[in-house]
């Protein structure tokens with residue numbers, strides 16, 4: 205099966221998307237295009253030759269309070285920045301039919317590359333994810349994300365992403 209990553213469009217078939225989490229299924233089926241049209245998020249989809257959606261992720265601008273980051277990171281930043289600019293990888297999901305074939309990792313790396321590109325023209329200190337459960341947390345740990353204990357979200361510094369792609 206040949207899959208491609210594209211910007212979400214009307215022609216993409218989301219009707220049978222099933223990642224095993226109804227919240228994430230319902231988001232791509234009912235909400236994603238509306239959020240994109242309202243400029244709340246960008247949505248990228250993994251599609252097959254028939255334009256059936258097999259995975260997706262969303263990106264939005266966001267910020268995180270300075271004191272949510274580990275002390276060691278805070279110490280390196282000027283105190284005047286109370287809220288730190290970040291990119292939120294709000295959702296990431298893979299359809300059950302193609303799970304376990306590396307596509308989750310491929311979508312994550314694609315998202316991180318986009319975040320790195322964005323950071324060249326708009327200051328962002330980290331990519332934030334909001335894992336849906338402990339399994340998702342384990343998935344993100346694999347890629348070096350660090351837990352923000354106060355919110356349960358996780359982050360990966362842009363500096364680390366730069367090193368990954370250098």
Ligand SMILES: CC(C)(COP(=O)(O)OP(=O)(O)OC[C@H]1O[C@@H](n2cnc3c(N)ncnc32)[C@H](O)[C@@H]1OP(=O)(O)O)[C@@H](O)C(=O)NCCC(=O)NCCS
Pocket residue numbers: 223224225228294295296297298299302303304305306307308309310334335336337339340342343346
């Ligand atoms: C988590 C998810 C995106 C992973 O997608 P996938 O295509 O099945 O994962 P991949 O095949 O790319 O696996 C990449 C690596 O992560 C690991 N991994 C995959 N799913 C995992 C999980 N649930 N827990 C821990 N590790 C996981 C794989 O073992 C693999 O590691 P390896 O390279 O050392 O073998 C997918 O299972 C999913 O959609 N889950 C439901 C929604 C979800 O949890 N989204 C994430 C955050 S909200």
